[in-house]
Amino acid sequence: MTDAWSPSKRERERRGIRRRRRLQSVLVATTLTVVVFAGLGLAIVSSPGWPSVKDLFFNEFHARESFPAVRDGFWVNVKLFLICEPVILVLGLAVALARTARSAYLVPVRLLAALYTDVFRGIPTILLVVLLAFGMPALQLQGIPNSALFWAGVALVLSYGAYVAEVFRAGIDSIHPSQIASAEALALSRAQALRFVVVPQAVRRVLPPLLNDFVSLQKDTALVAAAGILDAVFAARDYGNFNFNYTPLVVVACFFIVMTVPLARFTDWLQRRYAERERAGAR
Amino acid sequence: MTDLGKKPGQPAGTPLLEVVGLRKTYGDRVVLDDVSLTVRRHDVICLIGSSGSGKSTLLRCLDLLEDVDDGVIRLDGREISDPRVDPREVRRRVGMVFQAYNLFPHLSVLDNCTLSPRRVHGLSRREAEERARDLLATFGLADHVDKHPDRLSGGQQQRVALVRALCNRPDLLLLDEITAALDPELVGEVLTIVRELAERGTTMILATHEMSFAREVATTVCFLSEGRILEQGPPAEIFSAPREERTRQFLRRVLPG
Ligand SMILES: Nc1ncnc2c1ncn2[C@@H]1O[C@H](COP(=O)(O)OP(=O)(O)O)[C@@H](O)[C@H]1O
Numbered sequence: 001m002t003d004a005w006s007p008s009k010r011e012r013e014r015r016g017i018r019r020r021r022r023l024q025s026v027l028v029a030t031t032l033t034v035v036v037f038a039g040l041g042l043a044i045v046s047s048p049g050w051p052s053v054k055d056l057f058f059n060e061f062h063a064r065e066s067f068p069a070v071r072d073g074f075w076v077n078v079k080l081f082l083i084c085e086p087v088i089l090v091l092g093l094a095v096a097l098a099r100t101a102r103s104a105y106l107v108p109v110r111l112l113a114a115l116y117t118d119v120f121r122g123i124p125t126i127l128l129v130v131l132l133a134f135g136m137p138a139l140q141l142q143g144i145p146n147s148a149l150f151w152a153g154v155a156l157v158l159s160y161g162a163y164v165a166e167v168f169r170a171g172i173d174s175i176h177p178s179q180i181a182s183a184e185a186l187a188l189s190r191a192q193a194l195r196f197v198v199v200p201q202a203v204r205r206v207l208p209p210l211l212n213d214f215v216s217l218q219k220d221t222a223l224v225a226a227a228g229i230l231d232a233v234f235a236a237r238d239y240g241n242f243n244f245n246y247t248p249l250v251v252v253a254c255f256f257i258v259m260t261v262p263l264a265r266f267t268d269w270l271q272r273r274y275a276e277r278e279r280a281g282a283r
Numbered sequence: 284m285t286d287l288g289k290k291p292g293q294p295a296g297t298p299l300l301e302v303v304g305l306r307k308t309y310g311d312r313v314v315l316d317d318v319s320l321t322v323r324r325h326d327v328i329c330l331i332g333s334s335g336s337g338k339s340t341l342l343r344c345l346d347l348l349e350d351v352d353d354g355v356i357r358l359d360g361r362e363i364s365d366p367r368v369d370p371r372e373v374r375r376r377v378g379m380v381f382q383a384y385n386l387f388p389h390l391s392v393l394d395n396c397t398l399s400p401r402r403v404h405g406l407s408r409r410e411a412e413e414r415a416r417d418l419l420a421t422f423g424l425a426d427h428v429d430k431h432p433d434r435l436s437g438g439q440q441q442r443v444a445l446v447r448a449l450c451n452r453p454d455l456l457l458l459d460e461i462t463a464a465l466d467p468e469l470v471g472e473v474l475t476i477v478r479e480l481a482e483r484g485t486t487m488i489l490a491t492h493e494m495s496f497a498r499e500v501a502t503t504v505c506f507l508s509e510g511r512i513l514e515q516g517p518p519a520e521i522f523s524a525p526r527e528e529r530t531r532q533f534l535r536r537v538l539p540g
């Protein structure tokens with residue numbers, strides 16, 4: 001019965017129309033894109049100051065010369081990011097859970113968690129980096145690392161942990177109370193309900209905004225340059241001050257773009273997938 | 284876009300909606316197969332059939348929420364299954380109500396009902412609110428005008444959803460199992476409205492599991508099975524003397540006694 005079906009004449013016509021309209025929109029999109037980008041490029045290149053800007057910011061010689069130093073510095077940014085990210089995730093989730101705790105015994109923990117998010121979300125990250133990276137080693141405490149890099153990393157963790165905690169908390173709050181009720185009706189404890197029912201759903205729901213925070217963290221690893229740590233930005237500024245040229249900064253920008261774009265695309269993809277799933281639910 | 288309004292020169296007999304050889308697939312799965320249906324003004328068409336037989340898909344195709352894979356849908360003699368037709372033009376004239384109410388939780392009942400009349404049909408706030416209040420009062424919702432949906436019972440929410448669709452004065456109303464999510468004692472209040480609408484001559488296509496209701500209000504009953512309209516006719520005929528064995532089986536399952 002189904003195999004015997006072949007599209008009717010009208011359907012074939014309709015497919016033709018759909019195909020033509022698709023082609024048309026591809027054509028429009030391509031033309032517009034080319035025109036807009038060519039226009040922008042032309043506007044920049046034909047501006048009166050362009051030749052000197054080109055020499056100051058887009059100088060091929062300086063780009064090549066500064067590349068090794070910038071690359072080595074960038075490795076510091078990458079390491080910082082890779083180590084800080086998991087720590088932030090754990091800290092954020094722990095703080096979020098502490099803030100949703102209902103037990104009387106945990107009230108001090110809850111208050112502490114609230115205090116933490118309020119304070120560390122309020123302090124500009126760059127201040128925190130400078131304060132910790134210069135201040136903590138100066139204390140000359142025994143038994144803890146004394147390097148500026150370590151404390152700069154701690155500053156990033158503390159600052160971003162507070163943000164991520166709030167994201168997690170919003171996710172946990174967004175799970176409908178009936179889910180907890182059903183879990184408790186199955187005799188799960190509150191902690192078990194959180195662990196097995198609420199948190200998995202919450203994490204899935206907040207994944208896109210979380211990834212967004214991580215894109216932001218990738219960039220903010222550059223703040224450690226303010227504490228005199230030899231990262232990509234510091235290396236570029238060093239080279240620039242010496243040679244009176246800003247090209248290395250543009251090189252750094254390119255490095256950061258290359259690092260953040262994949263995560264940004266991944267975030268987009270995830271968001272689209274969730275949107276599709278939500279739409280499928282609403283029929 | 285082209286005008287879909289009633290054309291003066293149209294032959295008197297043009298049906299409001301005409302479906303010919305409709306086919307819809309999801310991947311390899313044929314969900315609607317060669318479905319044909321004619322709806323005249325003031326008709327009340329009831330779609331019955333077991334879960335998964337394609338009732339919702341048919342209604343969604345008619346509201347152009349899905350692209351069809353073959354066949355033709357005509358509204359007032361004009362083909363709306365043409366890709367060049369703007370679906371919003373069609374939806375200005377066709378109202379649809381879903382099983383899950385889908386009221387906008389951030390808007391009051393009144394604002395839910397005036398959103399489309401104001402933003403799509405260009406009514407002034409005063410006109411739109413007057414019309415909405417009128418309809419809400421007619422259907423016993425006068426006390427709830429300024430509440431938000433979460434303050435209402437399921438039955439009240441579904442009645443608001445109906446009023447919201449009616450505020451656009453649709454020529455055709457599509458109702459997809461609008462009582463299926465309701466507690467049994469709330470089903471009655473929603474069906475009462477639909478019955479009143481039927482008596483006033485509103486043209487409707489409704490998917491329903493309420494057989495006694497279908498028997499009472501339908502002008503035509505269509506029995507869907509595996510994506511085909513296996514049998515259609517006046518309710519007296521379908522419910523009392525079905526031709527097809529599968530219709531008989533289905534009715535035995537769903538009718539009490
Ligand atoms: N988006 C979709 N993707 C794949 N299959 C679908 C989709 N929507 C509906 N179906 C399938 O189409 C069939 C008919 O569904 P539906 O029209 O909802 O039936 P009914 O409303 O009569 O219960 C079902 O078997 C369903 O699984």
Ligand SMILES: [Mg+2]
Pocket residue numbers: 338339340459460
């Ligand atoms: Mg359905």
